[in-house]
Amino acid sequence: MSKKILIIDDDPVVVKYLEAVFGDNGYATCSATSSMEGLDVVKAEKPDLICLDLQMPGEWGPRFYRKLRKDKELKDIPVIVVSGIDGDHAIKDAVAFVKKPFDPEKLIGLVKMTIG
Amino acid sequence: MDKKLLLVDDEEGIRKVLGISLSDSGYTVFTAENGEDALKIFLEETPSIVLTDIKMPGMDGIELLQKIKHANPDTEVIMITGHGDMDLAIKSLKYQAIDFVTKPINDDVLEIALNRAHDKIRMRQQLREYTENLEELVRQKSAKLIEVERQVAVGQAVEGLSSALRDIAGDLEGGLTYFNEMPCFVSIHNSKLKIVAVNPLYRERLGDKVGHRSWEVYAAKTGARFRCPAEQTFKTGKGQRTKATVKTSDGDKAPVIVHTAPIRNQDGDVELVVEISADITEVKRLRAELHRTQQRYQQLFDEVPCYISVQDREFRLTDANRRFKEDFDIENGAFCYGVYKHRDEPCPNCPVAKTFEDGQSHQAEMVVTSKTGEQYNVLIWTAPLRNTAGEITHVMEMSTNITQIRELQDNLASLGLKISSISHGIKSLLAGLDGGIYLLDTGLKKDKPERIIEGWEGLKTVLSRIRKMVHDILFFAKEREIKWERVDILNFADDVAATVEPKIKAKGIEFVCNFGTALGACEIDAGVMRLALINILENALDACVEDEASKSHTIAFDVHQNEKQIVFEIIDNGIGMDRETRESLFTLFFSSKGNKGTGLGLFIADKIIDQHGGKISVESKPGQGSSFKIAIPKRIPESAKATSEKPA
Numbered sequence: 001m002s003k004k005i006l007i008i009d010d011d012p013v014v015v016k017y018l019e020a021v022f023g024d025n026g027y028a029t030c031s032a033t034s035s036m037e038g039l040d041v042v043k044a045e046k047p048d049l050i051c052l053d054l055q056m057p058g059e060w061g062p063r064f065y066r067k068l069r070k071d072k073e074l075k076d077i078p079v080i081v082v083s084g085i086d087g088d089h090a091i092k093d094a095v096a097f098v099k100k101p102f103d104p105e106k107l108i109g110l111v112k113m114t115i116g
Numbered sequence: 117m118d119k120k121l122l123l124v125d126d127e128e129g130i131r132k133v134l135g136i137s138l139s140d141s142g143y144t145v146f147t148a149e150n151g152e153d154a155l156k157i158f159l160e161e162t163p164s165i166v167l168t169d170i171k172m173p174g175m176d177g178i179e180l181l182q183k184i185k186h187a188n189p190d191t192e193v194i195m196i197t198g199h200g201d202m203d204l205a206i207k208s209l210k211y212q213a214i215d216f217v218t219k220p221i222n223d224d225v226l227e228i229a230l231n232r233a234h235d236k237i238r239m240r241q242q243l244r245e246y247t248e249n250l251e252e253l254v255r256q257k258s259a260k261l262i263e264v265e266r267q268v269a270v271g272q273a274v275e276g277l278s279s280a281l282r283d284i285a286g287d288l289e290g291g292l293t294y295f296n297e298m299p300c301f302v303s304i305h306n307s308k309l310k311i312v313a314v315n316p317l318y319r320e321r322l323g324d325k326v327g328h329r330s331w332e333v334y335a336a337k338t339g340a341r342f343r344c345p346a347e348q349t350f351k352t353g354k355g356q357r358t359k360a361t362v363k364t365s366d367g368d369k370a371p372v373i374v375h376t377a378p379i380r381n382q383d384g385d386v387e388l389v390v391e392i393s394a395d396i397t398e399v400k401r402l403r404a405e406l407h408r409t410q411q412r413y414q415q416l417f418d419e420v421p422c423y424i425s426v427q428d429r430e431f432r433l434t435d436a437n438r439r440f441k442e443d444f445d446i447e448n449g450a451f452c453y454g455v456y457k458h459r460d461e462p463c464p465n466c467p468v469a470k471t472f473e474d475g476q477s478h479q480a481e482m483v484v485t486s487k488t489g490e491q492y493n494v495l496i497w498t499a500p501l502r503n504t505a506g507e508i509t510h511v512m513e514m515s516t517n518i519t520q521i522r523e524l525q526d527n528l529a530s531l532g533l534k535i536s537s538i539s540h541g542i543k544s545l546l547a548g549l550d551g552g553i554y555l556l557d558t559g560l561k562k563d564k565p566e567r568i569i570e571g572w573e574g575l576k577t578v579l580s581r582i583r584k585m586v587h588d589i590l591f592f593a594k595e596r597e598i599k600w601e602r603v604d605i606l607n608f609a610d611d612v613a614a615t616v617e618p619k620i621k622a623k624g625i626e627f628v629c630n631f632g633t634a635l636g637a638c639e640i641d642a643g644v645m646r647l648a649l650i651n652i653l654e655n656a657l658d659a660c661v662e663d664e665a666s667k668s669h670t671i672a673f674d675v676h677q678n679e680k681q682i683v684f685e686i687i688d689n690g691i692g693m694d695r696e697t698r699e700s701l702f703t704l705f706f707s708s709k710g711n712k713g714t715g716l717g718l719f720i721a722d723k724i725i726d727q728h729g730g731k732i733s734v735e736s737k738p739g740q741g742s743s744f745k746i747a748i749p750k751r752i753p754e755s756a757k758a759t760s761e762k763p764a
Binding site: 012024101 | 541543544546547548549550551552554555558567570574577578
């Protein structure tokens with residue numbers, strides 16, 4: 001079964017982009033366009049990895065992240081931050097920080113390293 | 117190995133020959149010609165091996181053997197026998213001779229006998245060592261065990277005592293830090309006036325005196341007999357306090373204050389005594405150090421580049437540092453609000469008051485007035501000061517003068533904001549462009565038409581965002597001059613409505629225009645005003661699209677007039693805004709739209725309306741939609757024209 005990646009980004013173009021990149025590399029994807037929705041999707045889909053944007057309307061990525069880490073079942077899901085802002089400090093134990101605009105090859109490399 | 121050997125034979129020839137050969141083999145040889153002499157020499161020299169003839173006049177070999185074995189059973193005796201003495205030889209073995217050799221003596225046979233004797237001696241020695249070791253080991257282990265047991269019991273007492281002391285020390289202000297350094301020698305004494313346990317410091321400084329007498333550690337006083345504090349405690353059953361001198365393990369003497377306390381058993385008898393001695397010299401040293409530390413704090417207090425004051429519950433200044441006193445008039449009993457702000461009553465939102473309330477630190481930024489009348493922006497931090505009971509008696513207030521920073525900040529803020537926000541926006545746009553291109557690319561390669569369309573749509577979206585951003589940036593970057601023209605309002609409103617209507621309808625949202633009659637004409641810069649209105653209308657659209665509540669969404673665009681103003685109203689029933697969003701709406705680079713917003717739109721709209729001498733107001737509640745009201749004077753005030761004509 002292919003590994004599943006949850007994409008959380010409020011920009012539908014970026015979501016489509018990431019879905020295509022991950023899909024082309026054999027990963028299943030699901031997506032959410034806000035933190036609140038993201039949390040529901042995480043619970044429903046139990047993804048193997050989360051690709052998280054930091055700046056979104058409503059709750060920002062870091063708040064989503066804090067909620068995620070409080071949930072025992074979800075806290076071990078690796079997170080890769082994909083964002084235009086420098087938020088290294090905002091999410092302490094993210095697997096990686098990828099700055100927009102990003103190189104899809106590199107992103108896939110990181111994903112492969114993390115979940116194979 | 118002991119190589120002493122006693123050779124006993126009545127024949128001198130044998131003594132001589134055998135003596136020489138044994139000497140050559142490395143033995144210290146003693147000789148005797150009869151049993152009586154032999155026994156005498158044996159008792160003096162205690163040789164480990166005795167070589168004796170059996171048949172001798174007087175005391176014979178068997179008797180000698182018995183006496184030697186009786187005197188020292190570890191001695192090995194080899195018998196020398198003649199022919200036909202086999203019965204005697206066997207008999208000698210019964211009396212524990214190690215071996216016998218027959219005359220004439222063959223050197224090899226003798227050597228074997230000697231070796232056997234040596235082996236037996238060695239084995240016996242080893243056996244004894246093992247046994248003794250074992251006994252020693254058992255003794256050590258059991259001693260240790262007993263010691264551990266005792267230490268556990270006593271250790272608990274010491275532990276309890278020192279934790280109690282720590283608690284007491286903790287109650288004394290600042291005591292805790294010093295207690296850990298407090299040089300106390302703690303020892304426990306039993307009723308036999310022997311020390312049964314000591315603390316590590318005691319062991320380190322005075323030596324491990326466990327098992328020693330209680331008074332040994334004290335330097336003897338000349339003249340009067342020194343009264344051992346532990347002894348006194350046992351005698352009187354009361355704790356003692358006395359000054360004494362102890363001998364340290366490195367030979368020095370140290371003055372101490374000794375406290376003792378009795379520990380009673382269940383029957384109420386004094387079973388143990390705890391003795392705690394504090395080294396006075398160390399106490400003095402610590403006191404000096406404390407004093408120095410306090411001095412350093414005072415220096416710090418005075419020299420830090422902050423105004424520091426300590427205030428009581430009435431906001432009376434009870435202390436202030438040098439800098440504070442330099443810049444502000446402070447008299448005894450002066451009130452903070454009087455000194456800082458020249459007020460007659462406490463300030464609203466006073467951080468000191470908050471700290472008194474909740475015991476937390478608070479921050480505030482305030483403008484204060486110095487004694488020379490200068491206004492300073494200060495950043496205030498507060499911290500509670502507690503008494504030993506933990507109650508807040510005072511609050512310390514630290515104020516950093518940030519006037520210059522504020523001035524600089526005002527100039528830099530918009531610049532910094534602009535750069536970071538725009539660069540973030542652009543990064544997102546680039547990611548979007550990459551995305552569109554990727555979809556388009558792979559769609560073409562894999563011949564997936566739907567992906568090509570997706571990519572193209574994405575690109576179009578991003579491109580329109582770029583266009584908008586560039587517009588916004590250009591507008592912001594350059595103070596655009598207003599081009600006044602008389603415009604028919606109805607036409608203008610129609611034009612605006614026509615621009616946004618398709619977009620709104622495309623999202624399935626109802627668009628209701630409600631234009632008043634006879635609106636007439638108005639002096640505006642139609643180009644930018646259109647931009648401002650479209651901006652707000654597009655926000656309304658976004659607010660409806662974002663709203664996930666399943667209701668039909670409507671955007672109303674009303675234009676009407678009153679005596680002096682044209683009023684545009686844009687009302688949506690979208691997601692609405694919370695108070696914070698509403699209040700920061702017109703701030704530069706504020707965006708609630710994440711990557712999609714530039715944070716410029718409403719800022720610019722507000723600016724445009726302002727340039728027209730108009731007003732924009734907002735009403736909104738989360739979940740209930742928003743209403744923007746823009747009122748423009750029908751005639752642009754001359755002042756507005758004048759200022760706007762000045763190049764920025």
